[in-house]
Amino acid sequence: MPTDALRxxxxxxxxxxxxxxxxxxxxxxxxxxxxxxxxxGAGKSTLLRTILGWHRLTTGSITIGGVPCRKASRRIGYLPxxxxxxxxxxxxxxxxxxxxxxxxxxPFRGFRTxxxxxVDAAITEMGLEWLADRQIAALSGGQQQRTxxxxxxxxxxxxxxxxxxxxxxxxxxxxxxxxxxxxxxKAGRLVVTVVHDLDLARRYFPQALLVRxxxxxxxxxxxxxxxxxxxxxxxxxxxxxxxxxxxxxxxPAPALGLSLKDPRVKPMARKAAP
Amino acid sequence: xxxxxxxxxxxxxxxxxxxxxxxxxxxxxxxMLGCVLVVRRLSLMGDALAHSLLPGVGIAWxxxxxxxxxxxxxxxxxxxxxxxxxxLISRLTRVKEDAAFAALFITLFGLGxxxxxxxxxxxDLLHFLFGNILAVGPQDLWLAAxxxxxxxxxxxxxxxxILLECFDPAYHRASGGRSTVTHLGLLxxxxxxxxxxxxxxxxxxxxxxxxxxxxxxxxWCDRWGRMLAFAAIYAVSGALIGLWVSVQAGLAxxxxxxxxxxxxxxxxxxxxxxHGLLRWFLRPVxxxxxxxxxxxxxxxxRH
Numbered sequence: 001m002p003t004d005a006l007r008x009x010x011x012x013x014x015x016x017x018x019x020x021x022x023x024x025x026x027x028x029x030x031x032x033x034x035x036x037x038x039x040x041g042a043g044k045s046t047l048l049r050t051i052l053g054w055h056r057l058t059t060g061s062i063t064i065g066g067v068p069c070r071k072a073s074r075r076i077g078y079l080p081x082x083x084x085x086x087x088x089x090x091x092x093x094x095x096x097x098x099x100x101x102x103x104x105x106x107p108f109r110g111f112r113t114x115x116x117x118x119v120d121a122a123i124t125e126m127g128l129e130w131l132a133d134r135q136i137a138a139l140s141g142g143q144q145q146r147t148x149x150x151x152x153x154x155x156x157x158x159x160x161x162x163x164x165x166x167x168x169x170x171x172x173x174x175x176x177x178x179x180x181x182x183x184x185x186k187a188g189r190l191v192v193t194v195v196h197d198l199d200l201a202r203r204y205f206p207q208a209l210l211v212r213x214x215x216x217x218x219x220x221x222x223x224x225x226x227x228x229x230x231x232x233x234x235x236x237x238x239x240x241x242x243x244x245x246x247x248x249x250x251x252p253a254p255a256l257g258l259s260l261k262d263p264r265v266k267p268m269a270r271k272a273a274p
Numbered sequence: 275x276x277x278x279x280x281x282x283x284x285x286x287x288x289x290x291x292x293x294x295x296x297x298x299x300x301x302x303x304x305x306m307l308g309c310v311l312v313v314r315r316l317s318l319m320g321d322a323l324a325h326s327l328l329p330g331v332g333i334a335w336x337x338x339x340x341x342x343x344x345x346x347x348x349x350x351x352x353x354x355x356x357x358x359x360x361x362l363i364s365r366l367t368r369v370k371e372d373a374a375f376a377a378l379f380i381t382l383f384g385l386g387x388x389x390x391x392x393x394x395x396x397x398d399l400l401h402f403l404f405g406n407i408l409a410v411g412p413q414d415l416w417l418a419a420x421x422x423x424x425x426x427x428x429x430x431x432x433x434x435x436i437l438l439e440c441f442d443p444a445y446h447r448a449s450g451g452r453s454t455v456t457h458l459g460l461l462x463x464x465x466x467x468x469x470x471x472x473x474x475x476x477x478x479x480x481x482x483x484x485x486x487x488x489x490x491x492x493x494w495c496d497r498w499g500r501m502l503a504f505a506a507i508y509a510v511s512g513a514l515i516g517l518w519v520s521v522q523a524g525l526a527x528x529x530x531x532x533x534x535x536x537x538x539x540x541x542x543x544x545x546x547x548x549h550g551l552l553r554w555f556l557r558p559v560x561x562x563x564x565x566x567x568x569x570x571x572x573x574x575x576r577h
Contacts, residue, residue, distance in 0.1 A: 103449040135496040
């Protein structure tokens with residue numbers, strides 16, 4: 001029996017003359033929490049959408065537990081970028097989560113007891129019970145994120161692809177999301193997340209996949225995000241900017257996010273109070 | 275009152291019953307399609323489609339003369355060509371769908387105006403352009419009944435696909451749905467409904483039956499199924515009241531219906547419970563974003 005993993009074999013995806021993903025091979029076993037990283041235009045979103053079957057493969061194959069990913073599409077849960085959603089659409093949290101079952105039932109079969117149960121369970125797992133009948137614009141960013149994760153859970157997925165879930169989330173919502181993703185990975189699910197924040201990736205994501213059209217490195221995050229790989233991914237100018245930022249930073253950096261905010265707030269507060 | 279009833283029942287006023295039946299049939303189907311256009315932000319596309327029917331009607335009239343089936347087939351062909359061609363242009367070139375629609379419809383509308391002006395404007399052709407409810411015959415009713423039944427059936431059978439396609443086309447595709455087919459199918463239904471409403475309301479005013487109920491329902495409803503039902507009921511009642519007003523006030527039926535439906539929209543804009551204007555005055559804003567910003571006020575803090 002092949003290992004239960006998401007496997008890329010020599011994957012190339014083209015639209016237009018230059019390939020967006022270039023001969024990429026990697027294996028992401030179930031039960032891991034993977035940060036998918038790389039500069040803008042490196043093909044991160046393309047890679048996720050190729051797993052979903054939106055783009056045709058020019059070369060290679062993507063398999064899930066040895067099965068071509070088209071045939072395993074039910075195992076995949078996808079979280080779109082927040083800007084891709086019309087939040088004014090007349091649907092409630094429960095309506096969105098119920099859409100997860102459409103995938104299982106097809107367009108015609110009616111909801112059975114077990115489908116309602118799956119929807120309720122997903123809503124409970126994401127802590128959305130008291131918001132279930134709210135229209136989705138009346139939620140905070142973190143709650144909106146959880147609604148779409150609950151949809152993926154309701155569909156029975158165990159491989160989650162998240163496209164920039166941390167964009168626009170405040171530190172506490174980000175921390176909450178990370179904790180949920182960690183729990184999922186421990187439960188044997190595979191979570192692949194597009195992450196832009198290096199500190200966030202280092203702190204919370206055990207595995208990383210660094211790409212720039214082709215694969216730069218894959219494996220434990222600390223090894224993948226070494227200066228040499230980062231320079232290859234983001235260019236030399238990035239490395240020098242990074243060292244400039246690092247100098248004024250206080251040596252013992254406490255909690256993530258807050259440490260970046262504090263030095264900006266303090267001088268302002270001093271000015272305000274004479 | 276009894277006078278009024280007697281007038282209604284009189285055989286010479288049978289046209290009114292035909293008109294009312296047409297409003298009921300098309301009110302339901304057109305308003306549901308209007309909901310799709312509103313939530314997909316394609317409201318102006320309906321306008322473009324309506325205008326693009328003109329050359330089809332004009333060409334058919336030049337070729338065959340005044341024949342209802344021919345004029346309808348002409349309009350249908352022109353509308354479908356516009357819808358499908360702009361769908362294809364937007365998928366195959368850099369041009370976005372709204373721009374493709376604009377480019378095609380204005381060209382076709384120009385062609386239509388050229389044809390109509392060249393040919394002179396006989397009164398029965400004018401009916402097709404601006405609508406005349408008095409001209410509604412049994413043929414129109416059969417067409418409306420067929421189109422309405424088809425639309426309602428498709429909405430009932432493909433409810434999930436339509437909801438997914440409107441709300442989250444990406445997810446629809448990812449979960450194995452046929453996104454392009456659904457989209458083009460909905461556009462084709464819009465054209466069919468426009469053509470069926472052409473004779474009674476005129477191409478452009480027929481849009482009132484699509485957009486006004488849908489956009490009014492959008493102000494009142496927070497669930498998709500309720501929005502569809504609200505729009506359908508509002509369209510039918512608004513159109514019937516409009517018809518009654520047109521008879522009483524001696525107005526053309528199309529404008530009268532659109533004005534009644536539009537008045538309801540204006541009122542809803544003001545008194546809509548969660549999304550209207552009055553909510554700004556009735557209670558303090560409690561939207562989460564404003565709230566969180568108020569609570570963590572930091573002097574000089576900028577995003």
